[in-house]
Amino acid sequence: MALGPRLDLRQSQSLVMTPQLQQAIKLLALSNLELESVVAEAVADNPLLEVGGGEPAGEAAADPAHSELEGRRTHLESSPVDQLIGEGRADEDRPLDIDGAALDRDRDTGDGAAAFELDFARDAAGGDGPGIDERGASGETLAEHLHAQIGAVADDPQELAIARWLIDQLDEAGYLEVPLRDVADTLGVALGEVEDALRLVHSLDPTGVGARSLAECLALQAIEADRHDPCMQRLIENLDLVARGEFARLKRMCAVDDEDFADMLAELRSYDPRPGLRFGAGPAESVTPDILVRPRADGGWDIALNQATLPRLVVNRSYYVELKRNCSDKESRGWLGDKLADANWLVKALDQRQRTILKVAAELVKQQDGFFRRGVSQLKPLTLRTVAEAIAMHESTVSRVTSNKYLHCERGTFELKYFFTSGVASTDGEGAVSAEAVKAQIRALIDAEDPRAILSDDALVELLRGKGFDLARRTVAKYREAIGLGSSVQRRRQKALAGVR
Numbered sequence: 446m447a448l449g450p451r452l453d454l455r456q457s458q459s460l461v462m463t464p465q466l467q468q469a470i471k472l473l474a475l476s477n478l479e480l481e482s483v484v485a486e487a488v489a490d491n492p493l494l495e496v497g498g499g500e501p502a503g504e505a506a507a508d509p510a511h512s513e514l515e516g517r518r519t520h521l522e523s524s525p526v527d528q529l530i531g532e533g534r535a536d537e538d539r540p541l542d543i544d545g546a547a548l549d550r551d552r553d554t555g556d557g558a559a560a561f562e563l564d565f566a567r568d569a570a571g572g573d574g575p576g577i578d579e580r581g582a583s584g585e586t587l588a589e590h591l592h593a594q595i596g597a598v599a600d601d602p603q604e605l606a607i608a609r610w611l612i613d614q615l616d617e618a619g620y621l622e623v624p625l626r627d628v629a630d631t632l633g634v635a636l637g638e639v640e641d642a643l644r645l646v647h648s649l650d651p652t653g654v655g656a657r658s659l660a661e662c663l664a665l666q667a668i669e670a671d672r673h674d675p676c677m678q679r680l681i682e683n684l685d686l687v688a689r690g691e692f693a694r695l696k697r698m699c700a701v702d703d704e705d706f707a708d709m710l711a712e713l714r715s716y717d718p719r720p721g722l723r724f725g726a727g728p729a730e731s732v733t734p735d736i737l738v739r740p741r742a743d744g745g746w747d748i749a750l751n752q753a754t755l756p757r758l759v760v761n762r763s764y765y766v767e768l769k770r771n772c773s774d775k776e777s778r779g780w781l782g783d784k785l786a787d788a789n790w791l792v793k794a795l796d797q798r799q800r801t802i803l804k805v806a807a808e809l810v811k812q813q814d815g816f817f818r819r820g821v822s823q824l825k826p827l828t829l830r831t832v833a834e835a836i837a838m839h840e841s842t843v844s845r846v847t848s849n850k851y852l853h854c855e856r857g858t859f860e861l862k863y864f865f866t867s868g869v870a871s872t873d874g875e876g877a878v879s880a881e882a883v884k885a886q887i888r889a890l891i892d893a894e895d896p897r898a899i900l901s902d903d904a905l906v907e908l909l910r911g912k913g914f915d916l917a918r919r920t921v922a923k924y925r926e927a928i929g930l931g932s933s934v935q936r937r938r939q940k941a942l943a944g945v946r
Contacts (some may be wrong), residue, residue, distance in 0.1 A: 469794040473845040477754040497759035536621040551774040587724040607642035619654035619721025651720035666716040734853035761790045778812045805846045821885045899933045
């Protein structure tokens with residue numbers, strides 16, 4: 446068979462993203478404050494753009510869609526959501542509504558979770574959620590939390606001074622990275638005194654602080670839970686084998702059967718490898734809401750973008766006309782035409798971003814109407830797909846709109862992601878309730894418990910079942926840890942220390 450060059454014609458389909466489309470998609474994921482920096486860069490790069498304060502001459506005629514949006518609000522009633530934003534404008538949202546699998550290939554799809562790296566962040570679900578003032582307030586740091594406890598458990602002044610010095614050396618996760626010998630040399634004390642002070646730090650809450658390694662941190666928590674038997678000790682001493690998944694070898698080393706080993710592994714994974722992260726590392730930044738929701742007299746909702754933080758970009762048409770008169774060569778006219786096209790596209794993209802955010806926010810308020818009227822107990826299970834189907838958009842578009850954006854209402858300031866929660870089966874079998882509502886019930890039960898009769902997880906299961914929530918003990922423990930509440934043993938010690946103080 447002879448080989449030779451030839452020409453072939455082939456037809457194929459592919460998704461090609463223009464730079465303008467990429468820019469419009471990125472704008473969706475930005476908050477109003479982040480958008481300010483993007484607009485500032487655009488204004489510095491394009492002489493035809495400027496940040497408008499009032500209505501410039503000729504602007505309304507040049508871009509009626511943008512001027513129409515200024516000050517516009519969405520009124521949520523019983524009408525379809527599509528009618529809330531404006532009739533005949535839904536087609537303009539379609540360019541951004543593209544399959545996320547094709548657009549997010551550069552985004553990290555992994556969950557980023559290594560072995561035992563469990564992220565127990567404090568959640569706003571305990572009540573109706575933190576208000577904007579609470580978010581701006583500085584939370585208690587790990588060092589402040591430990592210093593508040595150490596005075597009540599230390600008897601010797603020198604031991605107390607060493608323990609306080611050790612507390613100040615802990616990293617944000619609660620680990621002590623300074624060798625004890627170096628501590629003894631620095632303070633001019635015996636090594637045994639430093640070890641005694643460290644044991645005092647180990648007795649503080651949260652359990653595991655002051656550990657010098659992951660194994661020691663987990664061992665301290667196993668001792669606290671009264672599970673540090675010889676089998677568990679061997680398991681903790683061989684965490685490298687656990688990370689590699691060599692379970693058959695570990696079972697032989699621990700001399701346990703499959704059922705006991707599974708229970709030990711589940712117990713180990715329930716411990717917090719970074720106990721210090723439950724507390725703040727410093728002053729928290731205040732949150733500026735992007736969306737404002739207010740009740741109306743007729744029972745509906747008034748939904749508006751926060752104009753105080755929303756930059757208003759306009760095209761200076763008069764300056765464009767003046768520049769065009771002085772453009773005598775083809776290259777200059779081409780450059781000016783490109784700048785005008787870029788300016789018009791950015792203004793249109795910002796307009797479309799605002800209408801898309803309003804559309805998603807309106808559907809969120811509609812879906813979670815019970816929460817806005819009666820509180821977190823009425824928060825319903827909700828997914829991105831449910832909202833996407835209701836407003837005829839792709840799920841990835843809704844995900845971008847709800848990222849890094851906050852909504853302010855009478856109950857406080859909430860991230861839009863807060864309203865998407867998983868469901869928990871009810872005991873009557875009639876639908877599901879939000880996981881956030883369950884967390885709120887758990888917090889309420891624990892806050893009301895008698896210090897002399899601390900509720901165990903099994904007791905919480907029974908009390909929740911009486912309230913209509915059908916959960917397993919492990920699920921209750923997971924929710925309890927997710928909202929930053931310790932076990933019954935930890936809470937008993939905390940409340941005993943509080944009583945001493």
